Amino acid sequence: xxxxxxxxxxxxxxxxxxxxxxxxxxxxxxxxxxxxxxxxxxxxxxxxxxxxxxxxxxxxxxxxxxxxxxxxxxxxxxxxxxxxxxxxxxxxxxxxxxxxxxxxxxxxxxxxxxxxxxxxxxxxxxxxxxxxxxxxxxxxxxxxxxxxxxxxxxxxxxxxxxxxxxxxxxxxxxxxxxxxxxxxxxxxxxxxxxxxxxxxxxxxxxxxxxxxxxxxxxxxxxxxxxxxxxxxxxxxxxxxxxxxxxxxxxxxxxxxxxxxxxxxxxxxxxxxxxxx
Amino acid sequence: xxxxxxxxxxxxxxxxxxxxxxxxxxxxxxxxxxxxxxxxxxxxxxxxxxxxxxxxxxxxxxxxxxxxxxxxxxxxxxxxxxxxxxxxxxxxxxxxxxxxxxxxxxxxxxxxxxxxxxxxxxxxxxxxxxxxxxxxxxxxxxxxxxxxxxxxxxxxxxxxxxxxxxxxxxxxxxxxxxxxxxxxxxxxxxxxxxxxxxxxxxxxxxxxxxxxxxxxxxxxxxxxxxxxxxxxxxxxxxxxxxxxxxxxxxxxxxxxx
Numbered sequence: 409x410x411x412x413x414x415x416x417x418x419x420x421x422x423x424x425x426x427x428x429x430x431x432x433x434x435x436x437x438x439x440x441x442x443x444x445x446x447x448x449x450x451x452x453x454x455x456x457x458x459x460x461x462x463x464x465x466x467x468x469x470x471x472x473x474x475x476x477x478x479x480x481x482x483x484x485x486x487x488x489x490x491x492x493x494x495x496x497x498x499x500x501x502x503x504x505x506x507x508x509x510x511x512x513x514x515x516x517x518x519x520x521x522x523x524x525x526x527x528x529x530x531x532x533x534x535x536x537x538x539x540x541x542x543x544x545x546x547x548x549x550x551x552x553x554x555x556x557x558x559x560x561x562x563x564x565x566x567x568x569x570x571x572x573x574x575x576x577x578x579x580x581x582x583x584x585x586x587x588x589x590x591x592x593x594x595x596x597x598x599x600x601x602x603x604x605x606x607x608x609x610x611x612x613x614x615x616x617x618x619x620x621x622x623x624x625x626x627x628x629x630x631x632x633x634x635x636x637x638x639x640x641x642x643x644x645x646x647x648x649x650x651x652x653x654x655x656x657x658x659x660x661x662x663x664x665x666x667x668x669x670x671x672x673x674x675x676x677x678x679x680x681x682x683x684x
Numbered sequence: 685x686x687x688x689x690x691x692x693x694x695x696x697x698x699x700x701x702x703x704x705x706x707x708x709x710x711x712x713x714x715x716x717x718x719x720x721x722x723x724x725x726x727x728x729x730x731x732x733x734x735x736x737x738x739x740x741x742x743x744x745x746x747x748x749x750x751x752x753x754x755x756x757x758x759x760x761x762x763x764x765x766x767x768x769x770x771x772x773x774x775x776x777x778x779x780x781x782x783x784x785x786x787x788x789x790x791x792x793x794x795x796x797x798x799x800x801x802x803x804x805x806x807x808x809x810x811x812x813x814x815x816x817x818x819x820x821x822x823x824x825x826x827x828x829x830x831x832x833x834x835x836x837x838x839x840x841x842x843x844x845x846x847x848x849x850x851x852x853x854x855x856x857x858x859x860x861x862x863x864x865x866x867x868x869x870x871x872x873x874x875x876x877x878x879x880x881x882x883x884x885x886x887x888x889x890x891x892x893x894x895x896x897x898x899x900x901x902x903x904x905x906x907x908x909x910x911x912x913x914x915x916x917x918x919x920x921x922x923x924x925x926x927x928x929x930x931x932x933x934x935x936x937x938x939x940x941x
Contacts, residue, residue, distance in 0.1 A: 448776050449777040450774075451776070567787055568788075571787055571788055573774070574773050574777065575768060575773070577743070580746070581746040581748060581766035581768070582765075582788070583764065584788065625778065629778050629780065630780065630783055631779060631783075634778055
């Protein structure tokens with residue numbers, strides 16, 4: 409049992425080559441940067457965070473049923489995203505209330521399930537904070553393909569996403585497919601969480617969505633600047649984070665996020681100084 | 685219910701509401717049995733007390749709200765230019781006026797500058813949308829509605845926050861847009877002077893249609909005098925402070941100027 413569990417948690421004994429891991433993580437950023445930007449504009453910054461918490465239930469379920477972790481995360485994240493969209497349309501509870509409830513409710517259920525089904529002392533650290541350097545080759549390829557598909561879908565709906573962020577009502581009156589674009593955005597975020605679970609972990613996933621975009625906002629004059637700026641911030645964060653993590657044997661997820669956060673502080677400080 | 689063919693109306697119907705009712709989740713009716721239509725080249729204005737369902741009527745006409753009863757028909761392929769009543773762009777989104785006007789309209793820079801010049805907002809081209817005042821935003825929204833080359837302009841209190849001289853200019857602009865392009869106009873307005881002088885058809889809504897017809901016919905209707913008071917009939921009274929007026933009231937002494 410223990411052995412099986414470790415295989416699940418750590419992946420195969422032979423991880424993907426470093427360049428492939430780097431490529432997969434960079435591909436992920438091509439999709440998280442625009443998705444994160446739109447989430448910020450729509451005041452949905454906590455969406456990624458909430459999904460990450462709720463996905464703990466998916467992880468525990470997958471481990472208990474001996475299924476791949478990514479499958480459990482994907483199913484739970486997509487179901488939660490779709491449920492929140494539907495329930496928010498009913499109007500009794502707003503998005504933030506629904507997200508908060510699902511996040512903590514499913515986190516609690518996930519922890520209970522893990523406590524009951526996993527052996528004592530099982531280490532869930534990498535599920536929470538990522539274990540990118542132990543990524544399997546097949547996982548890396550899946551991430552690259554998935555992230556590119558999501559990035560292309562988001563770019564194709566870009567004008568509607570931006571106009572909807574200005575005013576859903578205006579966009580809808582003009583006849584744009586607003587609800588479809590919003591559904592695409594939230595389901596993309598859920599799919600990205602499943603893809604990023606290995607690279608960033610459930611708890612750090614949200615930071616990949618929002619920190620690069622928030623950093624890029626400091627100098628962005630157009631929506632496209634902000635999304636591309638977020639890619640440009642994520643790039644050195646990923647490359648730097650992965651090299652540092654490998655060289656000093658420190659956790660990769662926190663290393664990547666810390667560098668991105670450094671850019672955020674630096675950019676907004678510089679923008680503030682320039683305004684003075 | 686019928687609409688007299690007036691103004692430039694040539695009978696080409698763009699939008700029709702038939703027995704439209706909208707019920708709030710609480711069960712209260714916000715709108716009941718509302719019917720009217722807008723034709724090409726016609727200016728239809730919705731008036732009525734605050735909370736009477738004017739904006740709900742507009743949002744239902746646009747398909748943003750699904751009616752509980754009745755039907756909304758829009759001419760297939762209808763191009764709509766819309767200025768919503770409340771819009772508060774978030775400063776998290778970096779978006780200039782120029783980019784906002786180009787977004788999904790296919791307008792080039794020259795068209796954008798010309799449209800802004802006509803709404804008196806040429807100086808705002810490079811401003812960020814989130815930094816505009818209420819009146820400035822209205823001018824930009826009207827410019828966007830123009831740039832869509834609409835068959836139907838839908839304007840929900842288009843001059844709110846605009847200063848007095850600006851108001852007159854914008855109303856003139858709306859009239860000349862109708863002349864130039866022959867588009868239909870559906871508007872919510874609080875300006876009784878414009879409603880009486882510049883409108884082909886008036887629909888007075890207080891949950892249901894109190895009265896409808898030409899400005900002349902509506903201003904002589906007892907329900908209209910009941911809602912807005914005799915002062916409104918005599919001249920354009922400011923009636924924006926009227927709330928929850930009771931029906932059938934012929935005269936409200938509290939509201940004389």
